[in-house]
Amino acid sequence: MQWKLDNNAPLYLQIADKVKLGIVSGEYAPGKRIDSVRDLAEQTGVNPNTMQRALSRLEDEGLLSTNRTNGKYVTEDTELINQIKDELAKKYVENFLASMKQMGFSGNIILALVQHEVGKGENANVYTGM
Amino acid sequence: MFILECSNITKNYGACKALDSVNLQLEKGKIVGLLGPNGSGKTTLLKLANGLLSPTSGSISIAGGSPGVHSKKIVAYLPERTYLNEWMKVKDIVAFFADFYANFSREKAIDMLQALGLPQNAKLSSLSKGNKEKVQLILVMAREAELYLLDEPIGGVDPAARDYIINTIIRNYSASATILLSTHLIQDVERIFDSVVFLNKGKIALQGPVDDIREEKGCSIDELFREVFKC
Numbered sequence: 001m002q003w004k005l006d007n008n009a010p011l012y013l014q015i016a017d018k019v020k021l022g023i024v025s026g027e028y029a030p031g032k033r034i035d036s037v038r039d040l041a042e043q044t045g046v047n048p049n050t051m052q053r054a055l056s057r058l059e060d061e062g063l064l065s066t067n068r069t070n071g072k073y074v075t076e077d078t079e080l081i082n083q084i085k086d087e088l089a090k091k092y093v094e095n096f097l098a099s100m101k102q103m104g105f106s107g108n109i110i111l112a113l114v115q116h117e118v119g120k121g122e123n124a125n126v127y128t129g130m
Numbered sequence: 131m132f133i134l135e136c137s138n139i140t141k142n143y144g145a146c147k148a149l150d151s152v153n154l155q156l157e158k159g160k161i162v163g164l165l166g167p168n169g170s171g172k173t174t175l176l177k178l179a180n181g182l183l184s185p186t187s188g189s190i191s192i193a194g195g196s197p198g199v200h201s202k203k204i205v206a207y208l209p210e211r212t213y214l215n216e217w218m219k220v221k222d223i224v225a226f227f228a229d230f231y232a233n234f235s236r237e238k239a240i241d242m243l244q245a246l247g248l249p250q251n252a253k254l255s256s257l258s259k260g261n262k263e264k265v266q267l268i269l270v271m272a273r274e275a276e277l278y279l280l281d282e283p284i285g286g287v288d289p290a291a292r293d294y295i296i297n298t299i300i301r302n303y304s305a306s307a308t309i310l311l312s313t314h315l316i317q318d319v320e321r322i323f324d325s326v327v328f329l330n331k332g333k334i335a336l337q338g339p340v341d342d343i344r345e346e347k348g349c350s351i352d353e354l355f356r357e358v359f360k361c
Contacts, residue, residue, distance in 0.1 A: 005321070007317070007320055007321065007344070007350035007351070007352065008344065008348065008349050008350045008353070009344055009345075009348075010341035010342075010344045010345045011321060011340075011341055011344070012341050013341075038300075038301070038303075041300055041303075042297060042300050042301055044321075045293075045296065045297070045300070045321050045322070046300075046321045046322065047161050047300065047303070047321070047322045047323065047324055048300065048303055049159070049160070049161075049324050050321075050324070050341065053341075
């Protein structure tokens with residue numbers, strides 16, 4: 001996992017977001033044990049208290065659980081993971097739309113632009129000439 | 131009980147007020163940044179906590195007692211300048227510290243010396259200024275203390291060693307120990323702080339948990355420092 005953090009915003013929130021992304025993307029598989037707080041703190045270069053705070057946040061959301069003796073595990077509740085994945089996707093789309101609208105693009109143009117870009121990635125031939 | 135508590139501390143050097151009615155309480159298990167421009171009172175505060183100076187008024191306590199013989203057992207102090215004997219070899223200084231402090235881990239010290247490529251058979255006088263500083267910091271961090279008071283621990287060392295030192299601090303961190311660290315190189319270390327204390331002209335200008343400050347001000351601690359202390 002890449003730990004590029006921005007000192008201008010709370011670190012624990014950024015770390016929580018990154019771990020969450022790791023869980024919904026499958027990098028941290030359901031039921032998998034994650035590294036200890038100390039190891040993760042060292043990998044990230046943050047204080048263990050900050051790492052603990054980030055992980056506690058994900059525990060509150062149900063994405064992680066603590067096994068008293070063995071550390072923290074990713075939830076096996078794939079329904080919850082999918083639900084959070086949907087929420088994240090929605091949030092990204094909303095942010096994207098807000099920026100596009102700020103630039104003055106209307107819904108139809110935005111859709112066309114997105115379709116064009118998606119097409120370029122998946123099947124360039126179909127959309128050439130657009 | 132607080133590991134370090136300053137109650138209304140004032141310290142005058144003649145007509146100069148180095149610290150002015152400072153109140154500060156540090157909990158166990160925290161890494162705290164002591165930040166402020168030159169001459170703001172950082173070193174004075176650390177010296178008071180070590181019993182090297184006495185306050186003009188007010189009181190200071192370490193784990194409930196006043197600084198003295200008892201507190202020296204539980205406090206590991208890195209002063210602003212070196213006090214080690216130049217003619218001693220690195221390994222002799224390690225042995226000296228192992229004799230001196232019951233909570234000194236020789237193994238940890240040797241591990242760190244090796245990781246930073248410092249020759250144990252070399253005389254201190256043959257080492258560069260930066261390498262001497264590394265040796266001195268290793269001697270402090272190799273103690274299993276309850277309170278580490280570090281006066282500019284990374285000022286004179288190169289960026290790679292700086293990263294190693296910061297990682298060493300994280301690795302050696304324990305929930306029962308507190309680190310109070312003064313520095314000018316805020317950008318390099320602000321990620322390891324739980325909270326910071328800004329000193330300005332002997333007074334506390336601002337203090338709080340770093341992530342709360344980032345959230346509230348929308349900027350890094352480094353940026354906030356530059357703003358607060360703009361010349």
